[in-house]
Amino acid sequence: MEKQAVQRAREAFLAGRSRPLEFRVHQLKSLQRMITDRQGEIATALKQDINRSQYDTPLFELIGLENEISLAVSKLAQWAAPRPVERNLLTISDQAYIQPEPLGVVLIIGAWNYPWALTLQPLVGAIAAGNAAVVKPSELSEYSASLLKALLPRYLDQELYPVVCGGVSETQELLRQRFDHIFYTGNCTVGKLVMEAAARHLTPVTLELGGKSPCYIDKDVDLRVACRRITWGKFVNCGQTCIAPDYILCEPSIQNRVVEGIRQTLLEFYGPDPKSSPDYGRIINQRHFNRVMTLLEGYTATVGGQSDASQRYIAPTVVKDVPPQARLMQEEIFGPLLPIVTVSDIDDAIHFINEREKPLALYVFSSNKKVIKRMLAETTSGGVTVNDVIMHYTLSSLPFGGVGQSGTGRYHGKHTFDQFSHHRACLVKSLGMEEINVVRYPPQNHQKVRRVRLAMRTPLVDFSKGTYIWAVAASIVALGLLVALTVVLILAAGVSCTCL
Amino acid sequence: MSREQLVVERARRAFQTGMSKPLKFRVHQLKNLHRFIIERRKDIADAVKKDLNKTEHSTELFETLGLEGEIDVAVERLAEWAAPRPVEKSLLTILDEVYIQPEPLGVVLIIGAWNYPWAVTLQPLVAAIAAGNAAVVKPSEVSSHSAKVMEELLPLYLDKELYPVVCGGVSETQELLRQRFDHIFYTGNSTVGKLVMEAAARHLTPVTLELGGKSPCYIDKDVDLRVACRRITWGKFVNCGQTCIAPDYILCEPSIQNRVVEEIRKCITEFYTDDPKTFEDYGRIINQRHFQRVMSLLEGSTVAIGGDSDQSQCYIAPTVLKDVTGGSKVMQEEIFGPLLPIVTVSGVDEAIQFINEREKPLALYVFSPDNKLIRRVIAETSSGALVANDCLVHFTVSALPFGGVGNSGMGRYHSQHGFDQLSHLRACLIKKLNLEDANAMRYPPHTAKKLGWARFFFLKRVNLRQLRRMALLALFSAMASFVVQRFLR
Numbered sequence: 003m004e005k006q007a008v009q010r011a012r013e014a015f016l017a018g019r020s021r022p023l024e025f026r027v028h029q030l031k032s033l034q035r036m037i038t039d040r041q042g043e044i045a046t047a048l049k050q051d052i053n054r055s056q057y058d059t060p061l062f063e064l065i066g067l068e069n070e071i072s073l074a075v076s077k078l079a080q081w082a083a084p085r086p087v088e089r090n091l092l093t094i095s096d097q098a099y100i101q102p103e104p105l106g107v108v109l110i111i112g113a114w115n116y117p118w119a120l121t122l123q124p125l126v127g128a129i130a131a132g133n134a135a136v137v138k139p140s141e142l143s144e145y146s147a148s149l150l151k152a153l154l155p156r157y158l159d160q161e162l163y164p165v166v167c168g169g170v171s172e173t174q175e176l177l178r179q180r181f182d183h184i185f186y187t188g189n190c191t192v193g194k195l196v197m198e199a200a201a202r203h204l205t206p207v208t209l210e211l212g213g214k215s216p217c218y219i220d221k222d223v224d225l226r227v228a229c230r231r232i233t234w235g236k237f238v239n240c241g242q243t244c245i246a247p248d249y250i251l252c253e254p255s256i257q258n259r260v261v262e263g264i265r266q267t268l269l270e271f272y273g274p275d276p277k278s279s280p281d282y283g284r285i286i287n288q289r290h291f292n293r294v295m296t297l298l299e300g301y302t303a304t305v306g307g308q309s310d311a312s313q314r315y316i317a318p319t320v321v322k323d324v325p326p327q328a329r330l331m332q333e334e335i336f337g338p339l340l341p342i343v344t345v346s347d348i349d350d351a352i353h354f355i356n357e358r359e360k361p362l363a364l365y366v367f368s369s370n371k372k373v374i375k376r377m378l379a380e381t382t383s384g385g386v387t388v389n390d391v392i393m394h395y396t397l398s399s400l401p402f403g404g405v406g407q408s409g410t411g412r413y414h415g416k417h418t419f420d421q422f423s424h425h426r427a428c429l430v431k432s433l434g435m436e437e438i439n440v441v442r443y444p445p446q447n448h449q450k451v452r453r454v455r456l457a458m459r460t461p462l463v464d465f466s467k468g469t470y471i472w473a474v475a476a477s478i479v480a481l482g483l484l485v486a487l488t489v490v491l492i493l494a495a496g497v498s499c500t501c502l
Numbered sequence: 503m504s505r506e507q508l509v510v511e512r513a514r515r516a517f518q519t520g521m522s523k524p525l526k527f528r529v530h531q532l533k534n535l536h537r538f539i540i541e542r543r544k545d546i547a548d549a550v551k552k553d554l555n556k557t558e559h560s561t562e563l564f565e566t567l568g569l570e571g572e573i574d575v576a577v578e579r580l581a582e583w584a585a586p587r588p589v590e591k592s593l594l595t596i597l598d599e600v601y602i603q604p605e606p607l608g609v610v611l612i613i614g615a616w617n618y619p620w621a622v623t624l625q626p627l628v629a630a631i632a633a634g635n636a637a638v639v640k641p642s643e644v645s646s647h648s649a650k651v652m653e654e655l656l657p658l659y660l661d662k663e664l665y666p667v668v669c670g671g672v673s674e675t676q677e678l679l680r681q682r683f684d685h686i687f688y689t690g691n692s693t694v695g696k697l698v699m700e701a702a703a704r705h706l707t708p709v710t711l712e713l714g715g716k717s718p719c720y721i722d723k724d725v726d727l728r729v730a731c732r733r734i735t736w737g738k739f740v741n742c743g744q745t746c747i748a749p750d751y752i753l754c755e756p757s758i759q760n761r762v763v764e765e766i767r768k769c770i771t772e773f774y775t776d777d778p779k780t781f782e783d784y785g786r787i788i789n790q791r792h793f794q795r796v797m798s799l800l801e802g803s804t805v806a807i808g809g810d811s812d813q814s815q816c817y818i819a820p821t822v823l824k825d826v827t828g829g830s831k832v833m834q835e836e837i838f839g840p841l842l843p844i845v846t847v848s849g850v851d852e853a854i855q856f857i858n859e860r861e862k863p864l865a866l867y868v869f870s871p872d873n874k875l876i877r878r879v880i881a882e883t884s885s886g887a888l889v890a891n892d893c894l895v896h897f898t899v900s901a902l903p904f905g906g907v908g909n910s911g912m913g914r915y916h917s918q919h920g921f922d923q924l925s926h927l928r929a930c931l932i933k934k935l936n937l938e939d940a941n942a943m944r945y946p947p948h949t950a951k952k953l954g955w956a957r958f959f960f961l962k963r964v965n966l967r968q969l970r971r972m973a974l975l976a977l978f979s980a981m982a983s984f985v986v987q988r989f990l991r
Contacts, residue, residue, distance in 0.1 A: 056948075058948065060953060061948070061956055087902055088901040090900075093895070098896075100903060106908075190706060194703050198703040198704075200699070200703075201703055202696060204692060204713070204909055204912070206913075224935050230938065231938075234941075234945055270945075273947075281948055367935075378603070378930065380520075384928070384929070386929070386931065388931065388933060389935050390933045393594075393931055393933065394930070397595060397929075399589035399590040399591070400929035401602065401927055401929055405926040406608075410706065412929075424884060424907040427886070427899075427902035428888045429887070429895065430873075430889075430891070431889070431890060433869075443736055444774060444784075445773075446557060446559035446783055450559070455570075458898055479978055483985075486982065489990065490985060493990075494989075
């Protein structure tokens with residue numbers, strides 16, 4: 003079944019349907035309509051999957067998606083246009099440009115924590131780049147997966163963008179097929195399997211994985227604000243966010259105040275009983291519930307700690323003085339447990355972070371520019387937000403992706419389009435001026451080589467059209483002002499002018 | 503611990519000290535590399551002569567010139583490339599710093615190839631050094647003389663721990679591939695390319711694979727055949743056909759096939775004299791194995807020019823095959839030798855179909871005076887690169903990304919593309935701790951009103967550049983009208 007879907011998608015792509023810009027824009031607008039028309043059903047599915055609140059759905063999934071679609075629709079012509087490049091003297095009268103082209107049939111494997119955003123945002127880029135795309139939503143968010151399977155064919159071209167549902171064996175069958183790009187969001191273990199499968203067909207991959215995103219709190223920072231922002235980012239979606247601040251690093255002297263700040267914020271956000279708050283989520287399934295609860299074993303929670311297996315509810319929990327070798331610090335938590343690890347100073351914090359795998363996100367809270375600069379210069383991570391959490395995800399101009407174990411490749415905005423395109427180098431020469439080519443033909447000698455060396459120089463002037471027009475316009479305006487100024491000066495000097 | 507493990511370990515430790523990060527250090531190393539090429543020109547040329555029978559000038563033209571160009575560009579532009587790159591902000595982040603910061607990845611592995619052992623092994627090294635990484639260089643053992651010279655001499659110019667050269671064959675390469683790198687850059691064939699990617703997958707290491715394929719060359723019947731065939735002949739027989747972007751085969755209409763053959767014959771005589779075997783600028787096949795491989799491809803095809811060979815010298819004459827069909831042996835694999843098959847097609851439609859039935863090539867060549875036809879070929883085919891009316895030269899335009907697609911590879915390099923490929927482009931958002939009240943719209947408990955505000959702020963896009971231009975224009979007009987009002991009444 004999977005093989006057929008891929009085959010049909012490839013045939014549809016080869017027919018050339020997905021290439022014209024109007025078609026791509028039309029499909030993107032249909033996708034937009036689907037989200038607007040079916041918002042209620044999507045919210046219901048998410049409530050059933052993960053107890054997502056009615057407002058969290060648009061806030062965290064749909065608004066971002068709408069933003070991506072409207073950006074793609076308005077900029078598609080610009081993104082898909084040939085991109086001229088700087089030429090050298092040898093090619094100065096030729097056309098040299100990069101032409102973005104569709105890759106072919108791409109595979110998008112979604113995740114369960116934000117089943118709509120993480121599955122459809124890559125799809126927006128894939129469609130914009132002119133590809134066909136096989137969409138495989140995560141089976142763990144089963145209501146969303148079946149809703150997507152029912153809805154997408156009603157809005158998008160059924161052959162070009164099929165939805166394939168299923169579990170491990172269906173995904174393995176899909177991975178045996180040949181794609182032109184595979185986009186996977188999930189964990190490192192499966193990420194390696196995806197890349198291995200891709201290697202067999204020499205298929206490039208984008209892997210959006212995870213890791214333990216550290217959150218360093220400087221001792222001189224405004225703790226009230228810092229704790230509010232951290233609390234928000236940590237407990238949204240019940241901690242099941244790939245860029246949630248996984249753990250806190252701070253000096254022992256401020257640890258208690260940090261705990262208090264978080265405790266107060268939790269009260270403000272979710273009330274005294276988070277279980278009854280409509281805005282507090284649940285763990286996706288029993289397996290993950292057990293996994294997260296196991297991490298807590300042996301540690302006493304300073305805040306929270308309560309749970310209810312029947313609802314897969316875990317209270318917002320903070321654990322103090324967590325030792326680095328604790329189980330809590332060995333894997334990505336992906337749940338509402340916030341460990342605080344104390345470090346003696348910023349050097350210790352940097353050392354702690356660098357001993358571990360490169361995370362997907364790094365957070366630093368400080369009002370001291372030097373501290374921020376050091377943190378950024380001496381560590382690495384997929385992305386960074388300073389003095390807040392998660393927000394770098396919301397800017398489509400920033401490339402979103404990991405490094406090392408947290409992933410490879412990036413997307414959002416134009417980056418998604420570029421990721422799903424082939425950037426073909428095009429050089430269009432003319433058949434004239436053949437005499438110049440004598441320098442490269444045999445027999446070779448020293449003089450010829452010298453001339454080629456000179457011809458490969460790049461002129462220092464930027465020949466791009468936009469700069470040209472702006473330069474001309476600015477010169478005219480400047481010249482006009484100069485003339486006006488000269489006239490003014492002449493008049494001021496008292497010279498009479500007959501034109502008055 | 504194996505030798506390879508030790509080398510990688512040392513490189514990693516050297517990288518972790520942070521010494522490869524400062525721009526001054528990188529520029530210093532790049533300038534040393536440049537000095538190496540200039541001071542050791544003779545050693546390099548001698549090695550290439552022994553490996554591939556290339557003359558000193560050919561080596562300079564095809565190997566070191568491009569390398570020197572890349573180093574010059576990198577040294578000149580490094581500060582620009584490595585600087586933070588500001589990006590467009592949203593209404594929500596208008597007061598914040600938003601930029602992309604290029605960072606080194608760590609330790610990269612560069613596996614070179616034997617056909618241009620210096621260019622193809624050291625150009626990626628330029629990118630690696632420029633991006634601030636450590637790099638383990640593994641030259642191809644097939645070009646054994648070049649590998650030896652590289653191993654002996656490079657450590658005299660570059661930092662020994664950060665940029666070690668590891669020589670060896672299959673088992674040494676496999677041992678290297680078991681180690682953990684932050685990026686692997688491989689140039690070679692698809693079969694080994696798959697193995698490299700599989701090995702990389704075990705550590706989630708990103709890869710750049712510069713592979714090959716059969717690069718088609720379509721000749722339109724209305725083109726100036728004299729010029730077209732000169733350029734094709736040059737591109738094909740340089741380095742005895744052992745170029746990844748050489749025009750692998752010709753596609754043309756039957757009516758011009760004989761003229762194409764004649765023009766190529768004239769060019770071969772002009773470039774390589776009547777006896778290419780004795781001409782110093784005509785190369786040799788790298789070794790016996792490849793010699794046998796290329797000779798066996800002749801099976802079943804009609805020789806129009808050349809066809810003679812001398813096994814003792816690994817010499818194959820510049821050869822053209824006519825009336826070749828898609829099923830011929832010579833059309834089943836990348837030739838990588840001086841055999842130029844001509845396949846006849848009824849027109850550009852059949853040519854496009856022929857090309858699309860096969861794997862995406864590394865390069866595609868079109869010879870035509872008709873821009874519409876060229877544009878059609880670009881629109882209806884895909885390839886790593888496309889050059890109209892010439893061969894190979896896109897390699898010299900450093901601003902063009904050099905790389906394949908599909909079976910011809912993934913990733914790209916040259917100039918800034920190489921720097922970006924071997925860097926991590928880290929997204930940075932620097933906010934302040936004030937204006938906390940504005941964040942209320944995102945915090946629970948959620949309400950419809952809050953959501954309305956959030957929607958407004960998230961969805962509104964601000965084009966700062968346009969605003970700035972508008973503001974400047976307004977300022978100019980205000981000044982101009984002021985001047986007019988005040989003084990020119």
